[in-house]
Amino acid sequence: MNRLHINPSHELNFVIVSHGLTSRVFLMKWFKWSVEQFEGLNNPGNSEIRVMELGQGGDYSLAIHHTEEELATWGLSPEMIADQKWRANAHKGEWKEDCKWYFGDFFDHMADSDKECETEATEEREEEEEEEGKRVNLLTSSEYSNEPELYNGQCC
Structure with missing residues (x-):
């Protein structure tokens, strides 16, 4: 993800200040969660933070900074928590084969050429x-x- 055209060796942090609905929509789009998964999420409390941290494999995860209990309290299902833990260490080449929320499952019907x-x-x-x-x-x-x-x- 080099949308800002910066040197990848430099650390980059984003702070998004938002209300609950927008933060849940952002997480849904980022992690490609279904509508049902989105509806199960709870809004964050006042001044509550949720940190997406870059994992060793190059993907962002909530499970690096937060505990399983926190994720469950926020409404993440056991499958979503497992996905977050997997993202913390997974390498990009493994994404398509191991994660059911990636494009292959949603766009199989589309033409390739x-x-x-x-x-x-x-x-x-x-x-x-x-x-x-x-x-x-x-x-x-x-x-x-x-x-x-x-x-x-x-x-x-």
């Missing part, structure tokens, strides 16, 4: 054309037919 996108678009067009051929127009005009006109399935 332009060729795949083109193939999917062609298949969708063919399906639409096939569906168009199967459609039957239930509304007829009395000018072109001897049968009465139909409106919403009712004859007038």
Whole structure:
């Protein structure tokens, strides 16, 4: 994460001062928690701090600075606590295989290449054309037919 284009050997600290909802949303987005996991979180108390610290493997974790009991009090489930402990030591290459909250589980249905996108678009067009051929127009005009006109399935 070098969004600020700084020398990685320099330490960098951020302090985010926020109310409970915003801090919970931030944590949810950062750690890719589900809505159900987010809803289980408790707002921090007045002047309560939550520290995300950079772990040995290059990812941030709440479990480096805080105890399991604190994390449980905040509403983290046992799985979320285990994930935080894992993040404290995990290396970036292990993330996708070991953590169910990473992109692979959410975006498996997405195309991997332009060729795949083109193939999917062609298949969708063919399906639409096939569906168009199967459609039957239930509304007829009395000018072109001897049968009465139909409106919403009712004859007038």
